[in-house]
Amino acid sequence: MKKNFVLFTLFIFPIVAYLFFATGVNSFMFLPTVTPTVPDIAHWKSLYGEEVTLNKKITILGFTGNDIIRNKGNYFNLNQKIYNKNREFKDFQFVMIAPLGTENQVKEILLGLKDLTDTSKWLFVFAPTNEIQTFYDSLKLKSKLDSHFGTNNVYILDKKRNLRGRKDKDEYKEGYDASSNPDLYNEMTDDVKVILAEYRLALKKNNADRQI
Numbered sequence: 001m002k003k004n005f006v007l008f009t010l011f012i013f014p015i016v017a018y019l020f021f022a023t024g025v026n027s028f029m030f031l032p033t034v035t036p037t038v039p040d041i042a043h044w045k046s047l048y049g050e051e052v053t054l055n056k057k058i059t060i061l062g063f064t065g066n067d068i069i070r071n072k073g074n075y076f077n078l079n080q081k082i083y084n085k086n087r088e089f090k091d092f093q094f095v096m097i098a099p100l101g102t103e104n105q106v107k108e109i110l111l112g113l114k115d116l117t118d119t120s121k122w123l124f125v126f127a128p129t130n131e132i133q134t135f136y137d138s139l140k141l142k143s144k145l146d147s148h149f150g151t152n153n154v155y156i157l158d159k160k161r162n163l164r165g166r167k168d169k170d171e172y173k174e175g176y177d178a179s180s181n182p183d184l185y186n187e188m189t190d191d192v193k194v195i196l197a198e199y200r201l202a203l204k205k206n207n208a209d210r211q212i
Helices: 002-022 069-086 103-114 129-138 181-211
Strands: 033-035 058-064 092-099 122-127 150-157 166-168 171-173
Touching (some): 058 069, 058 181, 069 103, 069 150, 092 129, 103 122
Parallel strands (some): 058 092
Antiparallel strands (some): 058 150, 166 171
């Protein structure tokens, strides 16, 4: 019993304390599941031919739509406020779903981002618009894709492909508006900290259990 207490104090309590103090906006330690086990996207073409999967990754998921360049500010906002702060986490990635035919626009966006950061975890996959719509529908969200098959919102998926979000009274906050600085600075920054800390806590606990 004493050994268990010591292990808890050394390995788990600091993570719990971090969660408590780092989530001033968020009133819960674990993000609720909004939609469980969304489909994977490994069958879709990626920009450089690598396999992109949602399995065993913490994913920030977005839908670019056809008019990517017009919304390029969204990607720079996400890069500065979310991506750069968390890209060192081993299993963290950004996945943007884009319509076929927009590859050159994506290359232009990545070229601009490369001046600011290592873009190795900025991943883009391409699919026909009807498949993008079907996949988006599987997320079971209240919001809809626009006429370009895109949205300003981005979403958090955990390693089991569960879409996670915060619950405010009886309403789920399903996504985060990449065009809104307050949405990214406050709520999304906070919620990404929660999901990453959740996995750090699980890792610490597993390591502690092995030492018992």
